[in-house]
Amino acid sequence: MSSGTNPIDAPLTVVVDIEGTTSATGFITEQLYPYSRAHFGRWLDEHGDDPDVVRAVEAVRELIGEPDADDRRIVEALNGWLDRDEKVTPLKALQGMIWAEGFASGELTSHFYPDAIPALRAWHAAGHRLYIFSSGSVAAQRAWFGSSPEGSLLPLFSGHFDTENAGPKRVADSYRAIAARIGELPERLVFLSDVVDELDAAREAGWWTIGVRRPDADEPYYDRGVGDHPETATFARLDLDGDRPILREP
Structure with a gap:
């Protein structure tokens, strides 16, 4: 890891899951x-x-x-x-x-929760580097984010990770590998996911974690909850301005 290249006052880096997080699994x-x-x-x-x-x-x-x-x-x-x-x-x-x-x-168009695209655009505009880590392949990620109902979102992202180029999503070493690949300190990384095992693995690697639960959707992991990770139903509550992510009051 290229530690020291990212000053502590630099914007946090955000890594997002797709299914159940930015988009409906269904x-x-x-x-x-x-x-x-x-x-x-x-x-x-x-x-x-x-x-x-x-x-x-x-x-x-x-x-x-x-x-x-x-x-x-x-x-x-x-x-x-x-x-x-x-x-x-x-x-x-x-x-x-x-x-x-x-x-x-044009046969397919991707889906996003209403709060996802505005938040991703706002975070990018504020200087946060954005990445994707999904079990879906990099090719699938690029196709998905390149074909949103609001046009291509690919310019918002600095990179893509999947189980082939990073490793399994429920293993801490995968998150350590991502941090090393992008040259970021683990305490400057925030991971958003709806799966508690993934959140546990990211936290074990030293990352900040936010559990995303979509109560109005039929998400397969909703009933499992997100353990003791901070929890939100919307990206709109997430404040990334400081040295750690904070959830605003609903």
Whole structure:
């Protein structure tokens, strides 16, 4: 980590999760998951020689222990993981490629909670560096934030992290790796997520944490709560002006 490059009075750096945090999980599972399911077979057939696809397919074969698995078996494995909503890296990689095509064609448009985009824009304007850390691939993240109902939000972000380039989201070392990659002190980093295990891992790595709970939405982790992490239902309550994040009164 390049400690000392970021003075203590510099704006805090914010890292956001996507599902259940900036955006509704239901939209992703009900709109994007079926879209990728419908296109897995075609994608492997049309893009089978693409190096990223080759790498993802080989990773699937390794994970299922079938080095000679054909495309039919690969699609079967992908759909099985999708049915169980497993955060498997090659599944997320292929989904990201397919979604990117769907967003580019206009078939797909991403979803954001009403408070998310105004807050992200305000934080960026105030000098806070913004990053994404999601189980969705970097390609999926770029497609999602590049195709919001209000246009591309990609200029707001300084970088993207997923389970391939950072590691599992429930492991503290992944957050240490992100801090090292962006050259930021852990005590200058704030992580926003709806999943308590992710928040615990970020705090273990020395980060500030904010648990996001969306009470008016059918979010799968809502009932679990966010443990003893500060909790908010909206980004609008988050004050990042000081040396630590503070939640304003509702």
